[in-house]
Amino acid sequence: MRLLLALLAAVLFAGCAQQPPVRGTGDLGIVIERADGRILIVDTTARAVLGRVAGLGDLSHASAVFSRGGRYAYVFGRDGALTKVDLLLQRIERRVMQAGNSIGGAISQDGRIVVAQNYEPGGIKAFDAATLELLAEVPTQSKVVGLADLAGNRFAYALFDKGEIWLTDLSDPRAPRTERYPAGVQPYDGLVTPDGRYYLAGLFGEDGVALLDTWRPQDGARKILANYGKGQEKLPVFKMPHLRGWAVAGNHVYLPAIGRHEVLVVDKADWRESARIPVKGQPVFVMARPDGRQVWVNFAFPDNGWVQVIDTEKGEVVRTLQPGKAILHMEFTPRGEHVWLSARDDHAVSIYDTRTFARLATLPAQSPSGIFFTSRAARMGF
Amino acid sequence: MRRILLLSCLLFSWSVVCASEPSGERKQELVRLVRQDCGSCHGMRFTGGLGLPLTPQTLKERPFEGLVATVYYGRPGTAMPPWRSILSEQEAEWIVRQLLNGFPEERR
Numbered sequence: 001m002r003l004l005l006a007l008l009a010a011v012l013f014a015g016c017a018q019q020p021p022v023r024g025t026g027d028l029g030i031v032i033e034r035a036d037g038r039i040l041i042v043d044t045t046a047r048a049v050l051g052r053v054a055g056l057g058d059l060s061h062a063s064a065v066f067s068r069g070g071r072y073a074y075v076f077g078r079d080g081a082l083t084k085v086d087l088l089l090q091r092i093e094r095r096v097m098q099a100g101n102s103i104g105g106a107i108s109q110d111g112r113i114v115v116a117q118n119y120e121p122g123g124i125k126a127f128d129a130a131t132l133e134l135l136a137e138v139p140t141q142s143k144v145v146g147l148a149d150l151a152g153n154r155f156a157y158a159l160f161d162k163g164e165i166w167l168t169d170l171s172d173p174r175a176p177r178t179e180r181y182p183a184g185v186q187p188y189d190g191l192v193t194p195d196g197r198y199y200l201a202g203l204f205g206e207d208g209v210a211l212l213d214t215w216r217p218q219d220g221a222r223k224i225l226a227n228y229g230k231g232q233e234k235l236p237v238f239k240m241p242h243l244r245g246w247a248v249a250g251n252h253v254y255l256p257a258i259g260r261h262e263v264l265v266v267d268k269a270d271w272r273e274s275a276r277i278p279v280k281g282q283p284v285f286v287m288a289r290p291d292g293r294q295v296w297v298n299f300a301f302p303d304n305g306w307v308q309v310i311d312t313e314k315g316e317v318v319r320t321l322q323p324g325k326a327i328l329h330m331e332f333t334p335r336g337e338h339v340w341l342s343a344r345d346d347h348a349v350s351i352y353d354t355r356t357f358a359r360l361a362t363l364p365a366q367s368p369s370g371i372f373f374t375s376r377a378a379r380m381g382f
Numbered sequence: 383m384r385r386i387l388l389l390s391c392l393l394f395s396w397s398v399v400c401a402s403e404p405s406g407e408r409k410q411e412l413v414r415l416v417r418q419d420c421g422s423c424h425g426m427r428f429t430g431g432l433g434l435p436l437t438p439q440t441l442k443e444r445p446f447e448g449l450v451a452t453v454y455y456g457r458p459g460t461a462m463p464p465w466r467s468i469l470s471e472q473e474a475e476w477i478v479r480q481l482l483n484g485f486p487e488e489r490r
Contacts, residue, residue, distance in 0.1 A: 060426035236463035239422050301419045
């Protein structure tokens with residue numbers, strides 16, 4: 001009997017050791033250490049690294065989404081792994097190899113379904129967010145780009161090799177229903193507007209952007225910004241731009257041009273080009289600060305040491321920064337007072353004040369790439 | 383042009399003109415460039431991404447000269463950009479040779 005009690009106590013005690021600290025998750029985030037298959041868990045209030053989690057595989061093009069409680073990060077690796085990480089216990093909760101070559105994913109409106117977008121074999125796969133059990137797959141015979149969540153547990157994505165936008169309804173997760181819409185030549189990425197209504201797919205193989213109104217998908221996709229390059233020869237694009245991360249500020253959408261060192265501005269009322277803003281290089285991320293007053297832009301190799309800030313009221317670049325070598329990603333704190341920048345070749349993450357542009361802190365990180373904060377959990381298209 | 387270069391290599395094999403080996407330091411730069419910046423499309427482990435896999439198994443099927451030309455001039459109509467503003471032709475050759483032999487890891 002005494003033995004049993006001791007055993008019980010031991011079990012209880014072990015259980016206690018597993019208790020996460022009592023804290024909120026709204027100011028947590030992760031930084032990808034791309035070369036080492038590791039992530040850092042960070043705290044945006046303390047501006048500090050809380051811990052490291054290793055064993056995530058090939059993270060050369062990794063991205064992440066969050067459970068809506070903000071406790072779990074779902075990390076999509078290049079090697080097709082989907083890893084669920086517990087940010088509080090700082091450990092891998094579950095991990096599945098779900099494809100040969102993957103590029104990212106999304107989480108459903110209700111937070112119950114995690115969807116991976118894959119290059120090889122091309123298609124999307126839906127998983128139970130709690131268990132990572134496979135629920136459904138939609139093969140596409142094409143590389144999938146630009147996966148975004150929509151209202152009603154629907155997902156929009158684009159097919160690089162087929163030039164189409166597909167909408168998959170996962171409201172019955174084991175019986176997906178898919179509609180297809182012709183979009184244009186080589187869509188390379190996509191985004192959904194903050195309200196979840198409009199899906200935009202940037203085109204690499206032609207000048208223009210495909211636009212689908214997901215409230216009226218039956219109208220099909222139409223092309224905006226057609227022929228923005230005006231037939232001029234393109235500059236080389238050493239890295240594909242990324243559209244994800246809203247670049248919607250006020251009534252305008254800010255988009256990277258392809259093969260031109262410009263940010264294109266589109267009026268959301270009529271989807272016509274309203275301006276173009278010359279910048280330092282080929283834009284990669286064009287991201288609006290949450291309040292929409294600023295748009296931050298980073299660039300493809302060899303201009304990836306620069307970051308420029310557009311003032312959306314003035315419609316021009318108001319600041320040019322050199323935050324470090326190979327700036328791969330930017331992430332705003334939930335309300336945008338700070339921005340975190342990863343400098344891959346400096347092995348550092350820098351934190352800037354977005355009002356004064358002062359550098360507040362620099363955190364060491366091995367070849368950091370993507371930075372993702374849990375505030376994404378509450379936003380559509382993230 | 384390549385032929386002339388090759389010829390001059392044969393004639394003056396000691397000359398620097400034909401030294402198709404980059405310097406030690408430049409090699410390190412190239413290894414990093416290829417792993418990281420080519421890696422953004424081809425994968426850091428070259429298993430492919432938006433770009434094709436660049437593993438020895440897939441590349442050995444292709445003519446060497448064609449691969450070097452792809453790196454140097456890009457492939458118009460595809461996402462493969464020309465690297466001639468960044469790399470010399472010899473460096474492109476060196477990179478393709480390394481890819482064929484199993485690409486070196488980054489030193490850290």
